Amino acid sequence: MRPPANILRSVTTALAVAAALLFGLTTTASAALYSASPAAPSTAASAHPAAATQARLATTTPAHLAYAVQAIPSCTLSSLPTEASDTLALIHSGGPFPYDQDGTVFQNREGILPSESSGYYHEYTVKTPGSPDRGARRLIGGGATTTPVHVYYTDDHYESFCEVDQEG
Incomplete structure (x- = not known):
């Protein structure tokens, strides 16, 4: 039995934040490591792999992840x-x-x-x-x-x- 998608997203977010904090990764890099969503095909991927990752993360990374790893102004x-x-x-x-x-x-x-x-x-x-x-x-x-x-x-x-x- 597969866990519900919202639980997977929560676990994914927690892992991404932990990786960012422990290993000093950027939000983009840590979320990419633990993204539960498969990468969407993109023509940008052939030009530059980071572009495809950023495009996917823009639609799959929860908004609160950005707060979790950014400094407070x-x-x-x-x-x-x-x-x-x-x-x-x-x-x-x-x-x-x-x-x-x-x-x-x-x-x-x-x-x-x-x-x-x-x-x-x-x-x-x-x-x-x-x-x-x-x-x-x-x-x-x-x-x-x-x-x-x-x-x-x-x-x-x-x-x-x-x-x-x-x-x-």
Whole structure:
């Protein structure tokens, strides 16, 4: 009995990420090593083998694979909404925080942030003026709760992050 295709894709993705991280391969090279889909015939393949691989990967590699092996961009605190500075000041002072969820453990289920042990990351709401709820903006602190070693900002509810340069 053959496993369902979605399980094969998940295993394929995990193997590609592991290869990239362990062996320093590029996303394209690691995904090519473990691709579960056969290469589609292409005229580009005869011209340059990498072209065929890249063409196939464009349609067979899951989008989240790119996040798993890319560095998180940095951003300066001054480039973020002013409410982010307010939230960071609350983090450094230990609160009080405006929402009950602030300071709770962030699980990193998306796998975008560097892998750390459970309890390493904590999430904090960055207020969004005019929003009837918490909105999508968050700061994620990594390490000690009042003096995080790393601080990440998201304005799209964990779809993407930048690492905050707290001095800028």
